Amino acid sequence: MRVSVIGCGYLGAVHAASMAELGHEVVGIDVDAAKIARLAVGEAPFFEPGLPELLRSAVASGRLTFSTDMADVAGASVHFVAVGTPQLRGSFSADLSYVDAAVEGLLEHVSAGDLIVGKSTVPVGTAERLAARIADSGTGAFLAWNPEFLREGFAVKDTISPDRLVYGVPVDAEAAATAEAMLSEVYAQALAAETPLIVTDYATAELVKVSANAFLATKISFINAMAEIAEVTGADVTQLADAIGLDVRIGRRFLGAGVGFGGGCLPKDIRAFTARAEEIGRGESVAFLKEVDAINLRRRQRVVDLAVDALDREPHGKKVAVLGLAFKPFSDDIRDSPAIDVAVRLRGLGADVVAIDPEAIENSRRMHPQLEFDDDLEAVLSGADLVVLVTEWNEYRHMDPVWAGELVGTRKVIDGRNCLDPKAWRAAGWTYQGLGRP
Structure with missing residues (x-):
């Protein structure tokens, strides 16, 4: 098929390249000329494993092109809208x-x-409003909603081999059947692999994405709330998570206590969900999400408080090595990053913060020039009064505590992701502090 993808940010660029990999002829459209210039030569404008190779292959094949001119969508029959829906300034x-x-x-x-296909994460009711606008336009086009379920760091796999497909289709039976058929042609490979498919209405398709994010955020904040209890009772939240995670009704995934979630999806999506529920008169139904958000933000301050305590309540002039800047490993995304938040707060308290990340230093430097950055782990650790691990990159979680201990000034570490082995670090002479761990 010939398809267009409107918006070539994180979601759109991955989707466009993946659709070309599946054999479709794809044109990606974006207003950012610099971004389009990079994509047009097969260069990814952000870090995502597997995307550079996919882009180069698709561009070289001729199946994938990019443009700043919307007129270049002519000839495509399916048009994916993959633009951002950030948090509105001054509002949730x-x-x-x-x-x-x-x-x-x-x-x-x-x-x-x-067929115009929405992929952006939007408040429930948006698709119905857009469908009416499209109908009123007299173009003869129509709308479907096809939410994305990408995980940063695994986005290529999640697009080409999704764990489920959801189509939100029109009420009209004929239009619904046509939309389903066109989308199923786009996703023929995934459907042939027996990927589960749910065909539903607009509102349900919109809610699938935001409710999934709300549930995951709730699960993370739940275990972090248990970490708060564990910290004052002497319990070990990691063992607690292991034990309750063995219950098949609960599961262990997303029960990792630590500094909390961030990124461009979960924080703004749960806030937008809350705002939309209040708009439709059902704010009480998701009022708990405000506490989910509050618990999450508290964990960042908890790491800062632990750092200040570790520095004997005198952070000014002390060197703090911050390991990690991206909101999660395998990404250079610093949007609402807990790691960045912790680094900035410690710098604001007068600490000499030196931060490192395998991929996110340049993004961080542009946004937070007040911080000091270094891409040499040995230099970052050298003479440090405190080490704070806040993004669980493999190079940090598997770091040799004996080697690191020979570099720092004081062997104190705060494990903001509970990903280090406390016994190994303590045996190497470190004062180890996790979150919700004795």
């Missing part, structure tokens, strides 16, 4: 201006029978 609500602009731009170039 989602900013839908990019989604609205993308649809309006498409309406100038689509043809009768074309």
